Amino acid sequence: MPASVRQHYELYPYPDYPLFASVRRRDTYANNLDALWSLFNGELAPAPSRRILIAGCGSFAPYPFALANPDIAITALDLSDKSLRRARLHCLLHGISGVDFVPGDLCDPGMTPGPYGFIDAYGVLHHLADPQAGLRALAARLGEGGILRVMVYSHYTRREEDSIRRALRLLQVRDPEQVRGMVRRSGKDSRLRGFFESSDEVASRSGLADALLHPQVTSYRIDPFLELVAESGLTPLRFAHHGALPEPEREIARIRALEAEKQAPGNFVLYLGRHSKGPCTGPHGVFRLNPCLATALATWRLGTLHLPGRLGHKNAALNGAERGFLRRFRNPVPAADLSPTELARAGDYADRLLLMHSRS
Known part of the structure; x- marks a missing residue:
């Protein structure tokens, strides 16, 4: 990592949210490891995979990730000491402990060795002098069935x-x-x-x-981005930027059509996997509530429940009937016990990470 990039973040830690800015646990549901593992592997994360690496964590990300995963080992890696100090302080001020804050370069194979079940590299690769080397270094840390989320700048958005x-x-x-x-x-x-x-x-x-004075920036069209991904040996699982279609092949075709008109869907957000097993589907296995939602659904309160949009789409507000349906899954519910209509409804919630559908 060039010294100029390290110096940039020492001067301008990013993002600079107020230290007392808080996040509700229910709003972190899409960062929950078991929910992601269930979506892409059809099971809960096994013990060796219950580790998360936030690569290029910046000054804020460790807080919501720890809130979403209180029983998971989390490592926060960043080249900027100042960003790490601010991230640590943000966690402490909100009662979060147990995150391992590590200063260093993600391209250094000696730093934060794997395997990890989930690695987050959101807004990181496009600031590396060699993004390909960076992605390969992250892929090498990913365990079997592991999931890597990347966000890179898209050319026509930037x-x-x-x-x-x-x-x-x-x-x-x-x-x-x-x-x-x-x-x-x-x-x-x-x-x-x-x-x-x-x-x-x-x-x-x-x-x-960060927007206008960063010393190292690469913006991507979709095909060069896919070439970068192919070099990593990982498999595209799902795009998650605004409006993304769930099937990677269809979304790639949509992006190519947009780029032909010199447009883009926003910056590219993509989940990648190593030998993912695929989701649990049909009347098999069990459904569980995403644990981040348990408190929000604990009481019968009037009004609706608003959750932030994830996986490329907004969430409609949950009314009382929808909240009541989701409460049924606070304990595991066999898929075989659901009617065809209920099964389709539960499957939709699992696809949105509100429920978890696993084979056992």
């Missing part, structure tokens, strides 16, 4: 940011306040002002620096 970033680099602009000064002096129809008015990310100092 075109304006990348253009501005290159211009600022040529002008040797290196400080967020210099950029803000340029915006204040720019005309009302300038591209720079237009970008600032349309982007939420530049509202904060670290967000502006």
